[in-house]
Amino acid sequence: MTLRLEYIYWLMGAWLVLCALYNLRERRWSMAAFWAIVGCTFLFGDAIKAASAAHVRWPAQLMGLGVVALGLLAASGTMQKQGSTESERRDAAERLGNRLFVPALTIPFATIVLVLALPHISVRDTPLVDPAQATLVSLGLACVLAAIVAVHTTRAPATQALAEGRRLLDTLGCVALLPMVLATLGGVFAATGVGDAVAAIVGALIPVDNRIACLVAFALGMVLFTMIMGNAFAAFPVMMAGIGLPLLVHKHGAAPAVLGSLGMLTGYCGTLLTPMAANFNIVPAVLLELRDQYAVIRAQWPTALALLVVNVILMAVLVFR
Amino acid sequence: MNYWPLIGIAVVIVGFALKRNPVLVVIAAGLASGLAAGMGIGDLLALIGDSFVSNRALLMFVLTLPAIGLLERYGLRERAQAWIASFRGLSLARLLIAYLGARQMLSMLGLYDLAGHAQTVRPLIAPMSEAAARNDGIALDDDARERVHALAAATDNVGRFFGEDVFLAFAGVLLIQGFYARNGIELDPLSISLWALPTAIAAFVIHALRIAWLQRSLERRSQASSPLDAGSREQA
Numbered sequence: 048m049t050l051r052l053e054y055i056y057w058l059m060g061a062w063l064v065l066c067a068l069y070n071l072r073e074r075r076w077s078m079a080a081f082w083a084i085v086g087c088t089f090l091f092g093d094a095i096k097a098a099s100a101a102h103v104r105w106p107a108q109l110m111g112l113g114v115v116a117l118g119l120l121a122a123s124g125t126m127q128k129q130g131s132t133e134s135e136r137r138d139a140a141e142r143l144g145n146r147l148f149v150p151a152l153t154i155p156f157a158t159i160v161l162v163l164a165l166p167h168i169s170v171r172d173t174p175l176v177d178p179a180q181a182t183l184v185s186l187g188l189a190c191v192l193a194a195i196v197a198v199h200t201t202r203a204p205a206t207q208a209l210a211e212g213r214r215l216l217d218t219l220g221c222v223a224l225l226p227m228v229l230a231t232l233g234g235v236f237a238a239t240g241v242g243d244a245v246a247a248i249v250g251a252l253i254p255v256d257n258r259i260a261c262l263v264a265f266a267l268g269m270v271l272f273t274m275i276m277g278n279a280f281a282a283f284p285v286m287m288a289g290i291g292l293p294l295l296v297h298k299h300g301a302a303p304a305v306l307g308s309l310g311m312l313t314g315y316c317g318t319l320l321t322p323m324a325a326n327f328n329i330v331p332a333v334l335l336e337l338r339d340q341y342a343v344i345r346a347q348w349p350t351a352l353a354l355l356v357v358n359v360i361l362m363a364v365l366v367f368r
Numbered sequence: 369m370n371y372w373p374l375i376g377i378a379v380v381i382v383g384f385a386l387k388r389n390p391v392l393v394v395i396a397a398g399l400a401s402g403l404a405a406g407m408g409i410g411d412l413l414a415l416i417g418d419s420f421v422s423n424r425a426l427l428m429f430v431l432t433l434p435a436i437g438l439l440e441r442y443g444l445r446e447r448a449q450a451w452i453a454s455f456r457g458l459s460l461a462r463l464l465i466a467y468l469g470a471r472q473m474l475s476m477l478g479l480y481d482l483a484g485h486a487q488t489v490r491p492l493i494a495p496m497s498e499a500a501a502r503n504d505g506i507a508l509d510d511d512a513r514e515r516v517h518a519l520a521a522a523t524d525n526v527g528r529f530f531g532e533d534v535f536l537a538f539a540g541v542l543l544i545q546g547f548y549a550r551n552g553i554e555l556d557p558l559s560i561s562l563w564a565l566p567t568a569i570a571a572f573v574i575h576a577l578r579i580a581w582l583q584r585s586l587e588r589r590s591q592a593s594s595p596l597d598a599g600s601r602e603q604a
Contacts, residue, residue: 056424059431085427092421099418108410110417118395122388140443140450147447151439151491154432155482162481182481183425193435201442211437216430221391226426228394232376234419235398235412239373239405247369275377280540284547292551303553307544308533308563315529319522322384326426329390331485331521335494337514346515347522350575354530357570365563 049173050165052180053093055187060089066213078217081120084113085224114231121221143200150197154189161185222333226326233281242281245272246289253290258299259363265290266359269310270317277323279314286310301366309365313358319351320344376401429486436491445495452499461583463500464520465576467493468527472572475531478538483528485521494520504583507590519582523575530571533564 063086070079088110098106140147162185168175176184194212198205216223236242245268253264265286272282291310295301318324322341332340339345376397383393395416402412436444452458474482483489497520501508508516532538541561548555 055428055431059428062431062434088421088424089427092424095417095421099414104410104414107414107417107421110421111413111415112417114416114420115395115399115413118389118392121391136441136443137446138443139441140446143442143447145447145451147439147442147444148451148492150435151444154435154487159479159482183428186428186481187431190431190435193432194438197435197438201438203438203442207441208434208438211441212434213437215433215437215440219430221389223427223430225390225394227420227423228391230423230426231416231419232380232394232398232401234422235402235415236373236376238415239376239401239407240370241373241376241401244369244371244374248371275380280543283543287547296553303548304555304559305563307548307555308541308560309567311540311544312530312533312564312567315533318529319525322390323380325390326429327485327525330429331489331524332518334485334490335517335521337517338510339514339518342514342518343521343525346518347525350522350526350571350578353574354567354571357574358567361566361570365566 050176050184052177052184052187055184056089056092058187058191060086060091062086062209062212063089065209066216069210069213070217077120077123078220081117081221082216084117084120087113114228117221117224117228121224139201146200150193150200153193153196154186157189157192158182158185161188218336219330219333222325222330225329229277229323229325233276233278236276237281242272242285243289245275246285249286250289255294255298258295258301258367261290261294261299262301262362262366263359265295265310266313266355266362269314270320270355273314273317274321274323277318277321277325279311279318282314282317283311286314295366299367302368305365306362309358309362313355313362316351316355316358319347370405372404373401375404429484432486436486440491444491448492448495449499452496453503456503458500459504459583460497460500460506460516460586461576461580463496464493464523464579467520468523468572468575468579471524471527472531472568475528476534476568478532478535480528480532480535480538483524485524489521489524493524501583501586504587505590506583506586507593512586512590515582515586519579523579526571526575530564530568534561534568 063082067079067083067086070082095106095110162182165176165181165185166174166178194208198208249264249268254260268286268290269279269282272285273279276282291306295306296303318327322329322344328343329340332343379397379400380393383396384390398416399412402415452463471483494517497516498508498513501516506512533540541557544560545555545557
């Protein structure tokens with residue numbers, strides 16, 4: 048028996064469809080359709096990927112149409128948010144005291160225990176989880192465990208956990224989906240050659256004989272391309288292929304390990320600056336119910352720019368030895 | 369070289385600048401870039417569908433919401449505030465700098481999923497930061513509360529980003545190693561990850577200083593707006 052990540056995805060899909068049904072019951076049609084389509088991504092994800100691998104393309108095309116529909120539903124403006132209720136909380140907080148922390152800390156700590164333990168557990172010589180999926184499987188199991196502990200601690204009906212979860216999900220609304228659609232855009236950009244075009248432009252603009260100019264172009268290119276893609280992982284191969292490897296490593300003799308490590312971290316400075324990295328910069332602003340959706344970026348841009356300067360200096364000193 | 373797919377980037381920049389719905393903007397950018405590259409609509413839809421499904425792990429944080437939602441309904445945030453308020457000497461800067469250091473150390477050990485915006489910042493760190501700011505005698509109007517919350521989220525990002533690359537089995541380190549290996553340069557992951565340490569230390573120092581500065585600027589601001597109130601707090 049193997050504990051596959053797919054089972055967690057099915058659970059997730061079932062919960063999203065349940066959220067859709069809650070909305071359907073309240074005649075909030077757009078929200079219901081939105082979460083139903085997202086739920087299908089999780090329920091049928093494995094089947095879609097298997098079909099694509101077998102060159103059956105209609106399931107993936109249907110999913111693509113679904114993604115376009117999600118965009119239109121998100122923009123249709125009828126996905127109104129629900130406010131959260133304020134009453135009774137302080138009384139409950141006093142009654143339950145520090146016991147409330149136990150389920151909250153269950154998610155991180157159970158995740159870690161499971162991440163460390165699961166890869167070592169085998170049932171009849173087959174590993175219980177694929178090591179590559181251990182983190183996500185552990186996170187999923189920890190969330191379920193935390194929900195059970197939370198229900199037990201608060202003595203609330205289990206359905207209330209689902210209803211409260213759905214309230215938070217509706218508060219997040221379409222922003223919850225932004226990381227996924229941005230990553231999808233990254234896939235489209237990669238397939239349409241956007242990266243190569245950017246690298247070609249940067250390569251045409253810099254004086255290739257000056258190693259410091261190349262280094263600065265590499266660093267700024269990492270930041271800029273990370274800001275566009277919302278992800279330093281997507282920028283790294285492009286900038287390395289365009290500038291890092293041919294100019295810095297081969298032409299100017301840069302140390303590859305230092306250049307790779309510091310180059311990636313320079314890209315991270317870009318991640319702190321861009322709304323495209325929605326899961327780090329926009330989702331928390333919505334989660335914390337901030338009025339300014341760019342408030343998190345405003346709080347971190349000086350750190351990012353100072354670190355960028357430090358990184359360029361570190362590279363200039365450490366890379367050409 | 370076909371430069372037309374770059375139109376997707378233009379769509380994103382214009383769409384975000386005009387504050388149109390971000391999900392729609394991003395999907396429109398993908399369609400524009402694909403059509404400009406000369407892809408057929410069937411190929412493009414299949415590409416978008418496949419890519420969307422492949423990235424579904426990014427929505428996993430939503431699975432934390434039932435537990436967190438229920439606990440918040442029963443006063444988790446209020447309890448977190450009361451707990452921090454009971455440590456009268458715990459300032460905003462001390463709390464957030466300690467969190468920054470802990471988040472970096474844990475990420476360096478590969479435990480970057482131990483915390484996060486949904487798991488720890490919203491239910492615990494943001495309300496705790498509010499309470500710690502009150503310990504300092506900072507009057508929290510809406511602006512100040514927003515800045516404290518945003519700083520808590522930013523601190524989580526900085527701590528995670530500039531810790532995780534020191535962990536040698538981190539996907540980013542393996543991506544660097546894989547890139548060089550494909551190009552005929554063999555590197556040990558440890559030799560890559562150790563070079564992330566200088567930046568990690570710089571990130572801690574820079575962000576810790578900024579946290580301390582923000583605390584001082586908030587203190588000064590609330591003293592300027594209500595000198596009597598601040599004076600009475602100092603006596604107490």
